[in-house]
Amino acid sequence: xxxxxxxxxxxxxxxxxxxxxxxxxxxxxxxxxxxxxxxxxxxxxxxxxxxxxxxxxxxxxxxxxxxxxxxxxxxxxxxxxxxxxxxxxxxxxxxxxxxxxxxxxxxxxxxxxxxxxxxxxxxxxxxxxxxxxxxxxxxxxxxxxxxxxxxxxxxxxxxxxxxxxxxxxxxxxxxxxxxxxxxxxxxxxxxxxxxxxxxxxxxxxxxxxxxxxxxxxxxxxxxxxxxxxxxxxxxxxxxxxxxxxxxxxxxxxxxxxxxxxxxxxxxxxxxxxxxxxxxxxxxxxxxxxxxxxxxxxxxxxxxxxxxxxxxxxxxxxxxxxxxxxxxxxxxxxxxxxxxxxxxxxxxxxxxxx
Numbered sequence: 408x409x410x411x412x413x414x415x416x417x418x419x420x421x422x423x424x425x426x427x428x429x430x431x432x433x434x435x436x437x438x439x440x441x442x443x444x445x446x447x448x449x450x451x452x453x454x455x456x457x458x459x460x461x462x463x464x465x466x467x468x469x470x471x472x473x474x475x476x477x478x479x480x481x482x483x484x485x486x487x488x489x490x491x492x493x494x495x496x497x498x499x500x501x502x503x504x505x506x507x508x509x510x511x512x513x514x515x516x517x518x519x520x521x522x523x524x525x526x527x528x529x530x531x532x533x534x535x536x537x538x539x540x541x542x543x544x545x546x547x548x549x550x551x552x553x554x555x556x557x558x559x560x561x562x563x564x565x566x567x568x569x570x571x572x573x574x575x576x577x578x579x580x581x582x583x584x585x586x587x588x589x590x591x592x593x594x595x596x597x598x599x600x601x602x603x604x605x606x607x608x609x610x611x612x613x614x615x616x617x618x619x620x621x622x623x624x625x626x627x628x629x630x631x632x633x634x635x636x637x638x639x640x641x642x643x644x645x646x647x648x649x650x651x652x653x654x655x656x657x658x659x660x661x662x663x664x665x666x667x668x669x670x671x672x673x674x675x676x677x678x679x680x681x682x683x684x685x686x687x688x689x690x691x692x693x694x695x696x697x698x699x700x701x702x703x704x705x706x707x708x709x710x711x712x713x714x715x716x717x718x719x720x721x722x723x724x725x726x727x728x729x730x731x732x733x734x735x736x737x738x739x740x741x742x743x744x745x746x747x748x749x750x751x752x753x754x755x756x757x758x759x760x
Contacts, residue, residue, distance in 0.1 A: 428482040428491070429545065434463070436493060438477045442469045446491065446510060464510050468495055468520055475499045478540060483507065484549025485567050492567055494552060496543055502526075503540075505552075505563070507572035521572040526554075526561075542597040546614045546630065547684065551577070551638055553616055555594030560618060562630070564638050578628075578640045593621040598661035601686045602629065603707050612641070619658025619691055625651040625701070627709060648701070650711040654693060662690040 421440050428434035433449040446463040453459050469475045475497050483492030491510040496503065507521040542555035545565070552563040552574070562578040596619040602612040611632030618626050625648040629641045664685040688702040700712035 424477050424480050426480045426482060430484065430486055430549075431482075431491070434482070434491070436480055436482070438480060438495075440476075441467075442475065442477050442497075443467050444477070444480070444493070444495070444508070446493070466508055466510070468506060468508055469497060472497070472499055478503075479543035481544050481552070483545060483565055483567060483572065485509070490570070492565075492572060494545075494565065494572070496540065496554070505574055507565070507567075507574075509567065509570045509572065511570065519570045521574075524574045542594050542618065544597055544599055546616065547599045547601050548613045550613060551630070553597050553599065553618075555597060555618060557593045560594055560626075560628075562616075562628075562638070562640070577638045592624065594618050595621050595657050596659065596661050596691075598663060598689055600663070600689070601684060602631075603686045603703060611636075613638075615686060617661060617689065619661055621657045623651060623654035623656050623658060623693065624648070625658065625691065625709075644707070648709045648711075650709075654697070654699075656697075657694040658691050659694045660692045662692065664688045664690070 422437050423440055424438040426436055428436075433451075434446065435449075436444060436446045438444045443465060444467065445465045447460045448463045450457075450459055450461055469477065477495055477497045479496040481494050483494060485492035489511075492507055493510065494505065494507045496505055498504075503526040505524040505526060509519045509521075511519065540554065540556040542553060542560075544553050545551070546553060550564065552565055554561045554563065559579070561576060564575040564577050566573045566575070598617040600615040600617060602615055612629055613632060614630040616628040616630065618628075620626070626646060627648065628645045630638055631641055633639045665683045688700065691699045691701065693699070696717050698715040698717050700714075701709055702712055704710055
């Protein structure tokens with residue numbers, strides 16, 4: 408239980424969505440069943456018994472939308488002048504929508520909201536159930552939103568100007584070709600990485616997106632800028648990780664790697680290093696407890712390295728938890744940590760793995 412200021416605590420309210428800021432490491436947001444969004448900040452130099460978090464701002468974007476409910480949230484890259492951008496995915500009936508709130512300063516309801524954008528998935532018969540949207544995150548560069556679920560993967564460019572945000576869909580992957588997502592497959596997790604050094608000769612390459620699926624597959628999508636500065640997917644080097652075809656259990660989570668020297672400092676401060684994330688290696692955890700290391704060769708091709716068996720009754724349960732929360736990390740002492748709205752749970756030791 409996290410002690411909070413008793414004047415702002417709402418006993419009994421269930422948290423329906425939660426997200427953390429990738430650049431302002433002390434900031435996170437929650438949304439309850441009434442669609443009230445609260446932005447929190449971790450406090451420093453807290454005395455015993457004092458609240459460890461304080462309320463920064465609160466807002467209800469959907470007060471005019473009857474029966475709507477917030478499904479997912481994520482912060483944008485906006486940090487200038489104390490402002491924050493928060494993208495919200497919500498459902499109204501059988502339809503899904505995107506909107507963005509620009510929080511202008513600390514305090515209640517000091518924000519502006521962007522226009523609401525309806526989501527479309529082509530074939531109406533393939534419309535996602537709201538609970539099937541499992542991936543909702545910003546790219547490493549902060550330029551676009553990644554949204555994934557049953558047989559679909561979408562990339563939305565996010566432009567923030569004059570306290571307003573606009574969304575522009577530049578890629579919708581739902582083909583069942585072998586190098587793209589299979590229609591019957593479901594995206595379960597996503598890792599937003601910086602662009603690979605091996606592919607920097609490609610003009611304007613800015614991001615690399617890796618997604619894992621329920622069928623055990625991994626797919627990579629390099630994102631760059633075209634001659635007009637518009638985002639585009641480089642399909643010539645996109646596609647499935649061939650060695651992931653040997654797995655048939657869901658990819659429960661993707662775990663980024665960081666520079667060793669920087670990570671030592673970061674973990675001491677309990678803060679991740681956004682700029683120090685590796686672009687050439689990461690790990691995945693499968694639902695049956697396999698920890699897989701992936702790295703690139705000199706040509707930028709992804710290769711499977713060591714596969715460690717950490718499966719046990721406890722680890723398998725942990726993998727299912729990661730599958731539902733898509734939030735995990737490796738601590739400095741080698742423990743696998745899983746974060747949920749109930750706290751941070753050390754699952755098992757990966758020392759020597």
